[in-house]
Amino acid sequence: QVQLVESGGGLVQAGDSLRLSCVTSARLSVYAVMGWFRQAPGKEREFVAAIAWTGGNTAYADSVLGRYIISRDTGKNTVYLQMNSLKPEDTATYYCAAGSAGLSKLRSQYAYWGQGTQVTVSS
Secondary structure (H helix, E strand, O other): OOOEEEEOOEEEEOOOOEEEEEEEOOOOOOOOEEEEEEEOOOOOOEEEEEEEOOOOOEEEOOOOOOOEEEEEEOOOOEEEEEEOOOOHHHOEEEEEEEEOOOOOOOHHHEEEEOOOEEEEEEO
């Protein structure tokens, strides 16, 4: 059973930084890509960033490009999301997901999901 466990969320002020972590139960060799999505109240879950386990290629949503950095530690089976210059509109529950269809931005391409971690940015 694949498990994804997120951590690192919290309440911060605009302009602050946070780093989210996602620990997987094992190196997901079949699921070649790890992604971060977020969902704000009343809104659909949206793509944030993705990274390939092998090679480390990345993709970002336009809304976070230049502010967020996704990275992975293959030895620790962990994916990180460094979030800088946070804005109130970044407030959401952030989810980690595992997929196999390249650096997809589509939720349907991710087979496993974590329970999420809340990020709240005050103005």
